[in-house]
Amino acid sequence: MAESPQRGMTMTIMNMVQAINLALMEEMERDASVVLLGEDVGIDGGVFRVTEGLQSKFGPERVIDTPLAESAIVGVAIGMAMNGLRPVAEIQFMGFSYLTLNQIICHASRMRNRTRGRLTVPMVVRMPYGAGVKALEHHSESTEALYAQIPGLKVVVPATPSEAKGLLISSIRDPDPIIFLEPTRNYRLIKEEVKEGEYTIPIGKARIVQEGSDITVIGWGAMMPLIQDAVKKARSDKISIEVIDLRTLSPMDSAAIVGSVKKTGRAVIVHEAPKTAGLGAEIVARINEKALLSLEAPVERVTAPDITVPLPMGESFYYPSVDKILAGIRRVTAF
């Protein structure tokens, strides 16, 4: 599709839902092989309205309201991807994605390897994830570590609207299967300027949100606004904080993490997944392998405890808060 001259110049204030919608619309306009499929993605526009208006624009053959069958949604998307389409599948909530693990682990992630590159699965599986929105049971999961351990798969988590747009465009164009985790809590929390027209953000590269020299705080997705609030609160402490938004969990940008920790000598990792075998452990291991001698203090993890996500009334025991993150930053700085 030819771009109008204004494209790429116009900035609009929007939230993440609108930014993702825009990314999907522009990619569908640009490339007829891009199709969407999932539960309620059509006339309903998705339960979060992420796909609003797309079915009326592109028709029910390209914006496909599927039967309620998660394994088939991903399995069918795999078949489509092997036969020339670029499917973007939506799983309504991360808590329902476990039904798709067989398809993702046994097929999507390894089709390239097991056919030695003959068949590939350029597919995106989008799903909202995370707690902090007082949702129903099974609607608050953050099990990204499950996906990050699967070779052949990429796991992308945007934190802001403009990040979401650029990362989703890159994901749709990526030759490998991608799990695209959308932080439910950030869907409408943040509004910012988002460029119209295509732009991409490289997958596998972290974002340095702010530079600092005393301590590195690493997070992603829904944790980023909390981290930034904690950093603001820490201003009176006169510590220089470097903030990293990992934004691709696999393959992870070790260089950004290691480079930063070598500079600061201190690190706090924040995630809302349970502590044990969470990605924080992987990050600590990478720091140990490459920056151990630069460390001035043990690396701290501010995470959820190893319990099932409580229902909303008990959620505060579970969720990392601004104060918990701030306390972590202070402990590591004072060590």
Added chain:
Amino acid sequence: MLTDEYDPLRGRMLQILDKDGNVDNILEPDIPDGLLIRAYKTMVLARTADEKAVKLQRQGKLGAYPPSKGQEASQLGPALAMADKDWLVWAFRELAALLWRGVPIWRAYLYWMGNEEGSNYPENVRVTPSAVPVSSQIPHAVGLSYASKLRKEASATVVYFGDGGTSEGDFNEGLNFAGVFKTPTVFVCQNNQYAISLPRSRQTAARTIAQKALAFGFPGIQVDGNDILAMYAAGKEALERARRGDGPTLIESYTYRLGDHTTSDDATRYRLDQEVKEWTERDPIKRFKIYLEKKGLWTDGAEKETLAWAQATVEEEVKKAQSFPSPAIDEVFEHTYAEMPPELREQIEALRQWPNPHREG
């Protein structure tokens, strides 16, 4: 429509060629002589290659292997009716169909010998790799055929699975999806009576597997799976329905695996010799040969020649598979992603200092 005549709820199974090679002249499909002969030779080749694979496994030259013996007509019938652009999606016991669709025997062997190159079929061969997690391939077939339809390609997809596979979620999700979107998909259930040890009667209380199609809103038909003509006719009709845009079909191929589930299995633990003997008499190759002889298309000389050709071909293919090098370290790593991420580059470099035992000695 055969699917009307043989409505599974009425309990009729399509058979054109009986076990003694007698043909039903009304139902006999019009297949060119050349195609019949090629089909027969492929069945013989598949049987020979299959028996050789079992032998190689017993000699420790090939890993665990699922024998196809007895299911050659079941596999080949629908494949004969396929066009070049159609996709074949298989489970793991469809050697005859693979050979017909252009998968080299040596690649098939190489896969069971333990090399991913065995699934790297020639570029123009539209065949997916095996799918060992039962029925997980069924949604792929629906996606492949949905894509064909959306892109307005006149191509259909044929997917094979077993009777045990019909209990899986992916069977039900996949067929349901296909029915809703009327995808050009042909579902072939090779009901070989057992899922490892479990008999078909314990898999479902439904009287036939074919009738399950009706619940998904499209036709199903039960076919004598050891009858090449019936399997061809049912496959052809289903493919024509798919290409017309009239949606999917479920073909239940009523057949039997004469061998074990895999070379690691011992079928005598759960099957009676008498049953195996009865099914041996219904051998799909035997009855096809009688049919060809009656048509004047086959002679003892041709049979002898074909058996020798099949043996020689298989020996050549074994040599090709055995001479194929085991993978180098780069091959094991480089297809994980389109582009190798930095962490993997570090891991491959760290591994280079270790010897590759398969490449030494």
